[in-house]
Every structure is written in C-alpha cells, then in structure tokens.
Amino acid sequence: MTKTTLGYQSLAAILRAKVVSGEWRIGKAIPSEASLAKKFSVAVGTIRQAIAELAEDGVLIKHHGKSTAVSSGLNGQSMLRFFRYQLEGQKQILPQAKVLDIKQVTPDRDIVKLTGWKSKSLLKIHRIRLINGQPLLYEIIYLPLPQFKKLMQFKSKDFDDLFYPMYAKVCEIAVIKAKDQVSFELMKKTDAKMLSMKEGHPGVRVTRIAFDLTGKPVEYRSSIGDAMEFRYAAEVH
Amino acid sequence: MTKTTLGYQSLAAILRAKVVSGEWRIGKAIPSEASLAKKFSVAVGTIRQAIAELAEDGVLIKHHGKSTAVSSGLNGQSMLRFFRYQLEGQKQILPQAKVLDIKQVTPDRDIVKLTGWKSKSLLKIHRIRLINGQPLLYEIIYLPLPQFKKLMQFKSKDFDDLFYPMYAKVCEIAVIKAKDQVSFELMKKTDAKMLSMKEGHPGVRVTRIAFDLTGKPVEYRSSIGDAMEFRYAAEVH
DNA sequence: GAGTGGTCTAGACCACATC
DNA sequence: ATGTGGTCTAGACCACTCA
Numbered sequence: 051m052t053k054t055t056l057g058y059q060s061l062a063a064i065l066r067a068k069v070v071s072g073e074w075r076i077g078k079a080i081p082s083e084a085s086l087a088k089k090f091s092v093a094v095g096t097i098r099q100a101i102a103e104l105a106e107d108g109v110l111i112k113h114h115g116k117s118t119a120v121s122s123g124l125n126g127q128s129m130l131r132f133f134r135y136q137l138e139g140q141k142q143i144l145p146q147a148k149v150l151d152i153k154q155v156t157p158d159r160d161i162v163k164l165t166g167w168k169s170k171s172l173l174k175i176h177r178i179r180l181i182n183g184q185p186l187l188y189e190i191i192y193l194p195l196p197q198f199k200k201l202m203q204f205k206s207k208d209f210d211d212l213f214y215p216m217y218a219k220v221c222e223i224a225v226i227k228a229k230d231q232v233s234f235e236l237m238k239k240t241d242a243k244m245l246s247m248k249e250g251h252p253g254v255r256v257t258r259i260a261f262d263l264t265g266k267p268v269e270y271r272s273s274i275g276d277a278m279e280f281r282y283a284a285e286v287h
Numbered sequence: 288m289t290k291t292t293l294g295y296q297s298l299a300a301i302l303r304a305k306v307v308s309g310e311w312r313i314g315k316a317i318p319s320e321a322s323l324a325k326k327f328s329v330a331v332g333t334i335r336q337a338i339a340e341l342a343e344d345g346v347l348i349k350h351h352g353k354s355t356a357v358s359s360g361l362n363g364q365s366m367l368r369f370f371r372y373q374l375e376g377q378k379q380i381l382p383q384a385k386v387l388d389i390k391q392v393t394p395d396r397d398i399v400k401l402t403g404w405k406s407k408s409l410l411k412i413h414r415i416r417l418i419n420g421q422p423l424l425y426e427i428i429y430l431p432l433p434q435f436k437k438l439m440q441f442k443s444k445d446f447d448d449l450f451y452p453m454y455a456k457v458c459e460i461a462v463i464k465a466k467d468q469v470s471f472e473l474m475k476k477t478d479a480k481m482l483s484m485k486e487g488h489p490g491v492r493v494t495r496i497a498f499d500l501t502g503k504p505v506e507y508r509s510s511i512g513d514a515m516e517f518r519y520a521a522e523v524h
Numbered sequence: 525g526a527g528t529g530g531t532c533t534a535g536a537c538c539a540c541a542t543c
Numbered sequence: 544a545t546g547t548g549g550t551c552t553a554g555a556c557c558a559c560t561c562a
Contacts, residue, residue, distance in 0.1 A: 525561100525562095526560105526561095526562090527559105527560085527561090527562105528558100528559080528560075528561100529557105529558085529559080529560100530556105530557075530558070530559090531555100531556085531557070531558095532554105532555080532556080532557095533553100533554085533555080533556105534552100534553105534554100535551105535552085535553100536550100536551080536552080537549105537550085537551080537552105538548105538549075538550070538551095539547100539548085539549070539550095540546105540547080540548080540549095541545105541546090541547075541548100542544100542545085542546085542547100543544085543545085543546105
C-alpha cells in the first residue's frame with residue numbers, strides 16, 4: 051500500500067474537481083480549512099495554499115471570519131466599462147436593458163470555431179443596453195443549449211438587466227472570466243438604426259467569450275456602440 | 288524597551304523603502320530570505336510573505352534557485368499590443384522607432400494635472416513607430432527633468448527602439464506599471480501627415496502615464512494610430 | 525556541493541463574524 | 544462563546560542554479 055502525500059497543486063486540482071462536478075454548489079460554503087486538512091491528511095498550511103490558488107482564479111471567494119464559498123460569478127456590469135457615461139456623477143447610474151428578441155438557431159461556423167461548442171442548437175438574444183433611457187449598446191448574445199434551456203420559457207420582459215447573475219440564479223452557471231476583443235468599424239445600417247445613429251458612423255465592436263467556473267466557454271456576445279463615446283482604461287504590468 | 292514584532296506588511300513596507308531609497312539598486316540581487324529573516328528577527332515564512340507582496344507588485348522578481356532581484360522594469364513593447372500586425376506570423380516581428388525631434392519645454396496645465404509633476408522643465412520627444420518599415424504610431428513623449436537629464440545629450444539616432452529598457456540603463460529608472468486610456472478621434476492634419484494618411488481618417492489615441500518602482504509617474508505619452516488597425520484583447524475577471 | 529528559493533509540518537495565537 | 548480564516552514560528556526536506 052503506497053501512501054503518496056499530496057502537494058498543494060494536486061489538492062487544488064481535487065478541490066477544483068469538486069466545484070466542476072457540482073459536489074460543491076455555486077454560492078455555497080465549502081468545508082473549513084481545518085476539516086479539509088484532516089480529511090486529506092495534510093497540514094492546514096498546505097490546504098490554505100491550495101485554496102489560495104482557486105481564490106486567485108476567482109473560483110472560490112474568501113471572507114475573513116466566514117466560510118470560504120464557491121463564487122457565483124461576475125455581476126455583468128463589465129460591458130459598460132468601455133463607455134464614458136456620466137463620468138463625474140458620484141451617484142450610481144443604473145444600467146437598463148431591453149430584450150428585443152429571443153430565438154433558437156443553429157450555430158454558425160465562426161462561433162463554433164471561437165467557442166468549440168458541440169451543441170447543435172443555440173439561444174440567440176438581441177438586446178439594447180441603455181443609460182438614463184439612452185441607447186448605448188446593441189448586443190447579440192449566443193448561449194448553448196441545453197445548458198440554458200430554462201431561459202427558453204422567458205418572455206422578453208422577464209429578463210433581468212444584468213445577465214450574469216441571472217445565469218447563476220436560473221441556470222446555475224457562474225461566469226467568472228471573459229475575454230473581450232475590441233475593434234473599430236463603421237456602422238452598418240441595421241446596427242446604426244438600433245442606436246438611432248446614421249449609417250457609417252464610427253462604431254466600436256466588442257466581442258466577448260465568457261467562461262464558467264470550469265473554464266468552459268458559456269456565452270458568446272457581440273456588441274456595438276458609438277466609438278466617439280468609447281473610453282477604455284487599461285493597466286499594464 | 289518595547290520590542291514590537293514586525294508583521295509581514297510592515298516588513299514589506301521596509302523592504303519597499305530599501306528599493307525606493309536606492310539602497311537596493313534596480314536589476315541587482317537582494318539578500319537571501321534566511322539572512323533577512325535573521326536580520327529582522329522573524330521566521331523565514333514571514334519574510335517570504337513580505338517578499339511575495341512586492342513580487343506581486345512587480346517590484347521584485349523571483350527565480351527559483353537564484354537570488355531575488357529588484358525589477359528593472361517592462362520592456363516597452365506594450366504599446367503595440369493595441370494593433371493587429373501580423374497576427375498569425377509565428378516569427379518575431381521587430382518593432383522599430385524613429386525619433387524625429389527632442390527638445391526642452393515647460394509643462395502645460397493638462398500634463399501637470401494628470402501627473403502631478405512639480406518639475407519646471409520637461410523633455411519632449413516626437414517619434415514614429417514602425418513595423419516592417421510601415422509607420423504605425425505617432426507618439427509624443429514627455430519626461431520630467433532633471434531625472435532624465437542624461438537623455439539630453441542623445442542625438443535622434445542614439446535612441447534605442449525600446450524606451451523603457453533605455454530608461455533603466457541610462458537613467459536608472461524602472462517602469463513597472465502604466466495606465467493607458469484609449470479613445471477614438473478623427474485625425475488632425477499634422478497627425479495624419481505623420482502616418483501618411485488623410486486628414487479626418489479615424490484614429491485611435493492612447494494616452495499613457497507610466498510609473499516607476501516607487502509608484503511615481505515618470506512618463507507621459509500620447510500616441511495616435513489608424514483606428515481600422517486597432518484591435519485590443521482584454522480579460523475580465 | 526554550496527546557496528538559493530519552494531514546499532510542508534504541527535503547532536500557537538490573533539482577528540473577524542455570528543449567535 | 545464558538546467557529547472561521549489570518550498570521551507567525553522553527554524547524555525539515557526538496558528542487559533549482561551555478562561554480
């Protein structure tokens with residue numbers, strides 16, 4: 051009987067698996083460090099290092115004095131960070147959203163290439179995002195089925211303004227990471243109309259792939275807005 | 288005689304001060320963890336935590352098996368990451384730069400406001416950045432005197448293609464962090480001419496403030512390029 | 525092989541949240 | 544008061560680098 055002692059990296063992998071498999075549910079507390087240390091026969095410091103790694107990834111959330119929990123994901127405000135809306139105003143602006151259309155489609159080649167989705171069927175959602183009633187962004191969102199099938203019963207009016215918390219609540223899918231690609235283009239007629247602008251107006255296109263706790267892509271999104279209102283702040287390290 | 292034991296955060300502050308004061312020079316090794324632990328009468332683990340914090344900030348660089356060293360900064364390629372140049376090509380492209388002009392100026396109000404510089408005099412450098420001989424970016428760079436006075440003796444031809452390593456080598460200033468602001472505008476005549484484009488062509492403007500090891504702003508830079516070539520990838524966490 | 529950082533242990537005690 | 548995570552100790556041993 052060989053007894054291999056586990057390193058913190060192997061432990062991190064094991065803990066991650068518990069999240070991926072659903073044994074530890076999103077938003078719920080995980081066992082204490084002490085109990086995990088005992089269970090795996092390692093020192094507390096070792097378990098702590100494993101947990102720290104997952105916390106770094108955003109998979110686990112730590113709060114001093116309370117239990118560590120599995121993340122329930124981002125809040126979805128992150129799309130609007132690209133635009134200058136009421137920069138000075140210290141009071142909170144509430145972003146709104148209006149779903150225009152929701153239907154079922156078959157995935158096209160480009161999306162499959164980018165996401166690697168095997169799904170034969172996707173949900174396609176059109177929506178407008180607004181600030182103070184002003185249309186700011188026109189978005190098309192693709193979600194793979196059957197993971198998101200619970201959204202199929204929703205009417206346009208039933209959708210929340212922020213999608214990511216809704217994914218967590220309704221479909222138990224936590225978005226913890228996303229990759230954005232930002233580029234410049236001149237608006238096409240249909241895009242321009244949605245934003246009450248003229249065809250050929252400078253536009254900024256943001257395409258996003260969002261990932262869940264397991265690192266799998268769970269959303270593809272393409273958004274367009276007014277390039278002249280675009281302002282992005284980035285930190286370089 | 289009170290003997291207060293130091294926590295890792297106080298230690299991190301002390302170590303940071305050694306870098307800021309110049310007692311630990313950029314690019315040079317710092318003492319070993321064991322010797323520091325002894326010097327401050329703490330356990331090695333505590334010193335390690337302090338060092339980890341500075342390494343996280345990019346102030347210190349760790350290499351397993353070798354001494355930990357003070358960072359000598361970024362390599363300066365980071366400006367071109369905004370553009371799609373030879374995305375596929377697996378072989379390295381070497382960015383070039385051509386300094387057009389260097390002169391001494393008094394700081395204008397906007398720059399002072401953004402950087403907080405007290406300096407009465409700045410170096411102002413105009414340059415073009417190229418890929419495969421193609422002009423891609425037109426940049427204006429401001430550097431405070433007297434910190435950068437050694438650059439005043441340089442002729443246009445003497446400047447390296449990458450500025451940040453040159454700052455480290457010539458002026459002992461390590462740039463470890465920068466903040467970029469990206470926005471779109473229609474090119475003015477002078478900007479357009481520099482890039483062989485027509486006035487009014489869509490341009491992307493990147494303004495940057497770069498910071499040294501101590502967190503002080505040491506460079507202000509404003510760059511403009513072709514918006515149609517702009518492509519930025521960002522990760523959201 | 526000598527010196528460095530990386531991992532791990534088995535404890536002690538502190539700080540925060542909750543009841 | 545109890546349970547949680549955060550800090551710290553004083554060691555042991557491993558892994559990497561370089562002369």
